[in-house]
Amino acid sequence: MESKDYENVCELLDKLYLDTLYLMEEEIKVNINMEKAMIEGENNLAKCRYIMGPNSVSAMNIPMNPEETISPSMLVKGSPNDLFPEVNSYQLHSVEDSKDNVSNPVKWFGFFTQQNLLNSQKFYKHSLQWAIQAVTIQNELKYLMKKCRVLRLVKASLAETEK
Template sequence: MCEAKEDLDKICETLDKLTLDALFLVQEEIDLKLNVENAMSGGEAHLAKTRYIIGQNNVSALQLPTENSAEFSSVIKVEGSESLLGANTYTLREIKKSEDETVQEPLRWFGFLVPQNLNFAQKMFRQALQWSVQAVNTQNQLQRVLHSISSLKEVKSNLTA
């Protein structure tokens, strides 16, 4: 009977720690999503300033590639990996021109001498992408913690029954 009591105490203690971890992960995810929102709105503001500086016809959908354009690769790719425990994690990898000849710098779609605001917008959008990947990783980690909590609750209910 004493051993069952010790097991129950360990399970309760672990549940308490996992619940705190879950709360911290929820807070971290909220912070990351707020950072993404702020970076996106800042990038959009810099894009609007660029349109004002060089004209709305010079920064528009007309400069973007269409389906008839030559094939190209992205500058940054999101890569996923799976750990031994089945946990997915994602990272960003920058593609160099030497690795893939079809890589194009998106700023060059708008000319060679672009305003500084367009560079700022690109940096803010890249930062938003990094925070988005971190938010996905945090969300995956939170799901694993919640799964562990539900499993331990099941074990606890079996012990108390």
């Protein structure tokens, strides 16, 4: 009976290790996509600064008026994961605000903005989505590693009782 339990634990560990390898591969792909999106955003921002001039696209364009509040246009929300209910899965949601105080940061740089600036904003949003997906995958990996650690202890105790 105990040898069958030992085999079941070994099979479960094998499956968990395969799932871990799959998640590691997914995390690498997500990180590469996030890096590509960041590079594209930076390139478009550099093009825009070159076309409009270095002072037209800088930190000086950010509003410093204390009465003007800057509210986010997107929020990160967590919910239980479908595959692992103990692990939170994060997603990006747009803010639904009845007051129209959600401002588009691109408008800080003028009303007639360059297409490169809009492309840069788009790529940075994609990069943020990739980063959130990477965090979710990392949480799943941590959960699987905890399960593997527990199963290794169970395997060791079963091996001791067989002797």
